[in-house]
Amino acid sequence: MYRSHVLVCGGTGCTSSHSNEIIEKLESEIAAKGLQDEIKVIKTGCFGLCALGPIMIVYPEGCFYSEVKVEDVPEIVEEHLLKGRMVTRLLYEETVQEDTVKSLEQTKFYAKQKRIALRNCGVIDPENIDEYIAHDGYQALEKCLNQLTPDEVIKIVDDSGLRGRGGGGFRTGLKWSFAAKNAADQKYVVCNADEGDPGAFMDRSILEGDPHCIIEAMAICGYAIGATEGYVYVRAEYPIAVKRLQLAIDQAKEYGLLGKNIFDSGFDFDLHIRLGAGAFVCGEETALMTSIEGNRGEPRPRPPFPAVKGLFGKPTNNNNVETYANIPQIILNGAEWFASMGTEKSTGTKVFALGGKITNTGLVEVPMGTTLREVIEDIGGGIPNGKKFKAAQTGGPSGGCIPAHLMDTAIDFDNLTAIGCMMGSGGLIVMDEDNCMVDIAKFFLDFTVDESCGKCSPCRIGTKRMMEMLEKITEGKATLEDLDKLEELALYIKQNSLCGLGQTAPNPVLATLKFFRHEYEAHVVDKVCPAGVCKGLVRYYIDAEKCIGCGMCARACPADAIARTDYIAPGHKLASFAINPEKCVKCGACMDSCKKIQAIYKK
Amino acid sequence: MLKKISKIPFKGTPEQEAQLNALIEENKHDSSMLMHVMQQAQAIYGYLPFEVQVMIAEGMDIPLEKVYGVSTFYAQFSLSPKGKYNISVCLGTACYVKGAQSVLDEISKQLGIAAGECTEDGIFSLEASRCIGACGLAPVMNINDDVYGKLTPDQIAGILAKYKD
Ligand SMILES: Cc1cc2nc3c(=O)[nH]c(=O)nc-3n(C[C@H](O)[C@H](O)[C@H](O)COP(=O)(O)O)c2cc1C
Ligand code: FES
Numbered sequence: 041m042y043r044s045h046v047l048v049c050g051g052t053g054c055t056s057s058h059s060n061e062i063i064e065k066l067e068s069e070i071a072a073k074g075l076q077d078e079i080k081v082i083k084t085g086c087f088g089l090c091a092l093g094p095i096m097i098v099y100p101e102g103c104f105y106s107e108v109k110v111e112d113v114p115e116i117v118e119e120h121l122l123k124g125r126m127v128t129r130l131l132y133e134e135t136v137q138e139d140t141v142k143s144l145e146q147t148k149f150y151a152k153q154k155r156i157a158l159r160n161c162g163v164i165d166p167e168n169i170d171e172y173i174a175h176d177g178y179q180a181l182e183k184c185l186n187q188l189t190p191d192e193v194i195k196i197v198d199d200s201g202l203r204g205r206g207g208g209g210f211r212t213g214l215k216w217s218f219a220a221k222n223a224a225d226q227k228y229v230v231c232n233a234d235e236g237d238p239g240a241f242m243d244r245s246i247l248e249g250d251p252h253c254i255i256e257a258m259a260i261c262g263y264a265i266g267a268t269e270g271y272v273y274v275r276a277e278y279p280i281a282v283k284r285l286q287l288a289i290d291q292a293k294e295y296g297l298l299g300k301n302i303f304d305s306g307f308d309f310d311l312h313i314r315l316g317a318g319a320f321v322c323g324e325e326t327a328l329m330t331s332i333e334g335n336r337g338e339p340r341p342r343p344p345f346p347a348v349k350g351l352f353g354k355p356t357n358n359n360n361v362e363t364y365a366n367i368p369q370i371i372l373n374g375a376e377w378f379a380s381m382g383t384e385k386s387t388g389t390k391v392f393a394l395g396g397k398i399t400n401t402g403l404v405e406v407p408m409g410t411t412l413r414e415v416i417e418d419i420g421g422g423i424p425n426g427k428k429f430k431a432a433q434t435g436g437p438s439g440g441c442i443p444a445h446l447m448d449t450a451i452d453f454d455n456l457t458a459i460g461c462m463m464g465s466g467g468l469i470v471m472d473e474d475n476c477m478v479d480i481a482k483f484f485l486d487f488t489v490d491e492s493c494g495k496c497s498p499c500r501i502g503t504k505r506m507m508e509m510l511e512k513i514t515e516g517k518a519t520l521e522d523l524d525k526l527e528e529l530a531l532y533i534k535q536n537s538l539c540g541l542g543q544t545a546p547n548p549v550l551a552t553l554k555f556f557r558h559e560y561e562a563h564v565v566d567k568v569c570p571a572g573v574c575k576g577l578v579r580y581y582i583d584a585e586k587c588i589g590c591g592m593c594a595r596a597c598p599a600d601a602i603a604r605t606d607y608i609a610p611g612h613k614l615a616s617f618a619i620n621p622e623k624c625v626k627c628g629a630c631m632d633s634c635k636k637i638q639a640i641y642k643k
Numbered sequence: 644m645l646k647k648i649s650k651i652p653f654k655g656t657p658e659q660e661a662q663l664n665a666l667i668e669e670n671k672h673d674s675s676m677l678m679h680v681m682q683q684a685q686a687i688y689g690y691l692p693f694e695v696q697v698m699i700a701e702g703m704d705i706p707l708e709k710v711y712g713v714s715t716f717y718a719q720f721s722l723s724p725k726g727k728y729n730i731s732v733c734l735g736t737a738c739y740v741k742g743a744q745s746v747l748d749e750i751s752k753q754l755g756i757a758a759g760e761c762t763e764d765g766i767f768s769l770e771a772s773r774c775i776g777a778c779g780l781a782p783v784m785n786i787n788d789d790v791y792g793k794l795t796p797d798q799i800a801g802i803l804a805k806y807k808d
């Protein structure tokens with residue numbers, strides 16, 4: 041028995057800020073003090089509060105240390121682990137109370153969360169199958185194989201109301217029943233871990249923090265639809281997730297939880313990992329399957345749907361990582377339990393990756409129906425630096441933005457679709473007054489232009505044309521007519537593209553046009569970028585009252601655009617300078633040269 | 644996806660070729676392993692020179708046109724060599740809204756190369772990448788395996804100096 045457990049986050053975020061070195065240092069310091077039999081160090085998955093990483097939690101006290109540095113480790117070992125005195129300066133402020141610590145559940149960040157898909161993340165050591173088993177692991181699989189028929193399993197999943205978390209929100213139970221119905225000599229189970237939305241990291245954290253739950257869920261799905269083989273398609277950018285998943289598969293095989301005759305039930309199931317290679321369209325399920333087969337990841341027309349003709353031409357069921365992560369809990373706790381959470385048509389919880397201009401960047405899981413305001417203000421801690429909230433982007437390059445006046449929308453699949461947005465896979469990027477919405481729309485379109493696979497022309501040519509129009513707008517060369525053309529083309533691309541990529545690519549433009557048309561009009565009519573982002577439209581000015589007339593800026597200017605005026609500000613000796621906007625190339629060299637006086641600004 | 648193709652002559656060693664042949668031998672029975680073989684080949688050579696693509700096509704008995712199709716489709720496959728230090732700046736959404744573009748512009752200015760290029764001395768190459776999953780630290784960049792987070796343009800000179808040996 042250990043008297044104390046020290047949990048250190050080993051997710052990608054914290055690893056990037058050196059949590060591995062912290063663990064090494066902890067272990068050597070603990071050994072140096074002879075405490076290795078009393079204190080156990082565990083490397084876990086993501087705790088969620090990535091903004092404060094690297095994170096360390098010491099049990100039984102439940103001390104939450106944030107932004108720990110390698111240099112802090114000797115003090116933690118000496119003071120806390122040896123002498124039993126908490127190192128107050130490193131405690132997460134929210135948890136500090138008079139002379140004890142509050143439990144994490146009481147902090148604002150965790151209080152409104154409900155963790156089902158993330159239940160083991162940050163709790164267990166993902167590289168140790170015994171810890172997963174100690175947390176009810178593989179019990180759901182055992183229950184399915186020995187007590188339930190495949191039809192009963194599908195019925196439980198269907199009754200729970202679980203909908204796909206990969207973006208589409210299709211009913212999972214229904215999807216499984218389609219694949220189950222089609223008889224074939226071989227069927228496949230596929231897990232989509234491509235997580236293409238840039239700025240989303242829910243699936244990665246689940247794979248890193250609780251890989252066994254995906255293995256267990258895929259085996260359950262295999263039993264339900266009659267498949268004996270599965271593939272997990274993971275992004276190549278996620279090396280830690282791939283390594284842990286491979287380790288988990290090896291351990292599960294060793295324990296007989298994958299392979300032949302699992303739990304003596306006569307059911308066989310085997311699992312393989314395939315790596316993506318950086319193509320967004322491969323997140324689309326038909327493209328994903330083409331890619332697993334070793335080809336260019338181009339989508340195929342549907343029908344035939346994967347349930348009929350999927351991977352290697354066989355009936356296939358594909359779900360997202362987070363969808364699978366809910367399955368074992370649904371089997372163990374029952375459909376009613378799951379359906380009691382969330383809203384009527386969107387049951388359960390949803391994981392969001394909070395990013396952008398928000399205080400608590402990280403991973404949160406909330407019941408469906410939570411409002412955007414609660415997520416951003418209560419859990420997320422609001423916008424840093426006293427700035428004002430402008431919009432939140434959901435659904436990444438396929439989604440839309442939610443403006444401030446709709447912040448009280450209860451988040452679920454249907455509500456978001458109703459306001460012209462979409463749930464997406466769970467990336468939630470917050471933007472403040474310093475972000476230009478036209479620039480954001482252009483950013484996403486640039487992404488889709490780059491990622492369009494080129495197979496169909498509405499997407500390949502159309503997105504490129506839209507991009508050109510947006511460039512015109514951000515350079516101040518567009519007319520109001522161009523805005524109408526942009527909208528018309530967007531709708532045309534939506535209706536005529538082959539796959540989901542093209543059908544959704546215009547969404548960011550349409551949503552920003554709907555909610556922030558005034559920003560587009562400012563670019564087009566007034567030729568200004570209100571947020572001061574679009575380079576083509578910013579103008580540099582010299583504040584004549586501040587300018588001391590030293591002439592550094594004029595010397596720095598490569599375009600000869602700065603000249604002395606004949607105005608001498610009160611209290612100054614030399615005449616001030618001014619910028620000729622006709623000649624200015626907007627390089628910013630003048631502003632850099634005036635760092636001391638700060639008389640030059642841009643708007 | 645538009646690809647930059649290298650004109651630098653191919654300089655593979657016999658050891659690398661032996662590794663590649665073993666890899667091909669192990670996987671040639673299954674054409675769906677093509678991407679896996681190409682990923683491993685890139686790990687051996689650091690990039691995927693045309694010559695290597697020819698060896699893979701012949702070894703696995705897959706038309707060269709298909710190998711080339713795959714290598715130009717996926718962003719991960721690089722047809723030109725990288726610098727000794729490959730700098731990859733994340734331009735995912737979370738990093739972008741926090742100013743990653745200005746970080747990329749600053750590096751570009753200091754090294755005198757655009758994204759997708761390599762300095763003439765072969766020391767630095769620069770690329771813009773998609774989300775690497777460390778969005779909590781945005782904006783983020785990698786220099787080989789070192790990760791730098793919460794970046795601002797004025798930190799760049801100091802960071803680059805560490806690599807200019
Ligand atoms: C362009 C495009 C990209 C997609 N990317 C992903 C992705 O990264 N991850 C994912 O799970 N689903 C993605 N999807 C959705 C999948 O096609 C599919 O609907 C989903 O994996 C089904 O799983 P679910 O029912 O569990 O949500 C994408 C769809 C499109 C059109
Ligand atoms: S967007 Fe840069 S790490 Fe995710």
